Amino acid sequence: MGKLSAFLLICFIFTFGYGIGLINFITDFEDKCEMTYIYEYPQFVRVSHHLDEKFPKYALFAYSEGRFTSEVRNMHFTGIPVLFIPGNAGSHKQVRSLSSIALRKMLxxxxxxxFDYFTLDLNGELSGVxxxxxxxxxxxxxxxxYRILDLYKGNDNKPESVVLIGHSMGGVIAVKLACQISNPSLISVLITLASPLSRPPIFLDYHTKKFYDEGLIAPEETSLISLSGGYNDFLIPSFLNNLKSSKSLYAVTTTIPRAWVEANHVQILWCKQVVLTITRALFDIVSVKKKQISNSTTYRDxxxxxxxxxxxxxxxRYWNSYEALVHINHKGQWIENIQKQYSVKHLQGVREAHWYMVKMNSLPGYEMVSVLAINLETVDWVFVCNAYVPKGPSKVCVEGYHLTQYSHMAPSVKYKRRYLQMNMYELRRNYSEATHIVFRVLPTNEPIIFHVDTYDNNERNISVELPKWWSFENRVIIHNTAENAVHYNLILPQLEHIIQYYQLYIHPTYCSxxxxxxxxxxxxPWSHETYHSYVTNVDKKPANIRLYSSKPAYAKDLSAYIRIILxxxxxxxxRYAVSCNIISRIYSLRTIIF
Structure with missing residues (x-):
């Protein structure tokens, strides 16, 4: 009787622990995707072709909205063709977010x-099983x-290719088509959303295995982009979305600048932050002269x-011009602050241009500079130059070189943030006559803040030794950050496997x-799988530190790291702690096991 009671107690403890872990696992995923909306009534116009008799269960439609439907019904198309392929149990109507956002942007x-969006009704078939x-x-x-391209035959400016967008198994079919088509240039761009390109989560029959075994390799003429939704996608783990091919671009949606969100398997189709980014990219790969997709694979990529x-x-489109020497309109105030760390705040905006100068020198402790610009709408905002022209009590620059192209959109929960980190020793070698890095504020009524942080590279790069598997260790990495510091890097050489799961705690000890x-x-660094988290006066949750996919053998000399902007x-x-969320670890292993 005693053994039975002990057994029941152990079962209860394990069941209770599993339940707590399951709740933690379910609530661990944040839904930050915004909804997309359609402004006019959607219309799907049937487009017939010769395979309709062979496959009566399938159909091809052209999408339109409101007043634009009449031209579509007359089969009059003058844009750039895009074909959407739904996935397992998917619907042709899932094209609405992509097509409607593209229409709104054009107008x-x-x-x-x-863009003319076409979509396929594949009868909601369970192609994934x-x-x-x-x-x-x-x-x-x-x-x-081919039927879509035929619709443009009578046009003076007829397209030479079609953009394919495939969701889930639809993306797998799209890549398969690109591999087999006799003229690969007919598919200029191929975008897959949450598609298991390397293999399905589990092989259920011989035919699926055969479909994959014949190879999924994008031809050089096609720009292949594969997007994964991250941990929110319970059906297709991120590492299955990566073809690991130099010809393809793979990224998790958390990496996408101005999005930084995870999306579940269906959300990725309508997540506003993701759809907007895809749409912006599609408009930018169009040749303005031809009004069709650019023929340059290099440019598209x-x-x-x-x-x-x-x-x-x-x-x-103007990237190449950023390498040239440019004239600097030096009107306005020029201000040089010799402090290593300082902030500039214009909470009511500015009435005239302000130029802030960071002097470059070779003294110890002045190797790196980080500049964080908050709520700055100016596009060309930072330069390297030689301040030699006298103006009042100081000297100013009249020409220089852009550094804006080396800045980044920094993750943020409030206000747009631009972040620039430069090695001033290298800048002096590359621009031998330069004396200053300068950043500007143009007249505005909006509040603008700059944070400047100058430091030695070694003092802000901290190598963190992580326990590799199971541990209850809770270790403080930095007891107190440097005064007015903006930047830290935590190097994680032991972070290698998908099952490793840590939590990083950033505790404010004092705030003014x-x-x-x-x-x-x-x-x-070996993959585009960046993950962002925030610590604010409202959000104090720890940052989850885990990989979407295990470290490959070719990346043995690379280390993942955490970039902290304070x-x-x-x-x-x-400090960091090892996560006790066993359920998440099992979830990470499930597709490796199968």
């Missing part, structure tokens, strides 16, 4: 070209591609990298004002 910005359906859908998609990975806020904002970004008016204590 709102007065852009002289537009029954392999033979994949081959039927592939044949119909292939035929639909550069545009998508800019919008999805490393957005500095500049117009990507009520509102404060800090961010922690886990940077994964509020200078606060001092912080930074």
């Amino acid at each position: 709102s910005n007065g852009i002289p070209y537009h 029954y392999g033979p359906l994949l081959f039927d859908q592939l044949e119909y998609v292939n035929s639909s591609l 550069k545009v998508f990298h800019h919008h999805l990975i490393d957005n500095s806020g500049i117009n990507i 004002k009520d509102y404060h904002h800090a961010s922690a970004s886990l940077i994964v 509020e200078p008016s606060c001092s912080y204590r930074i």
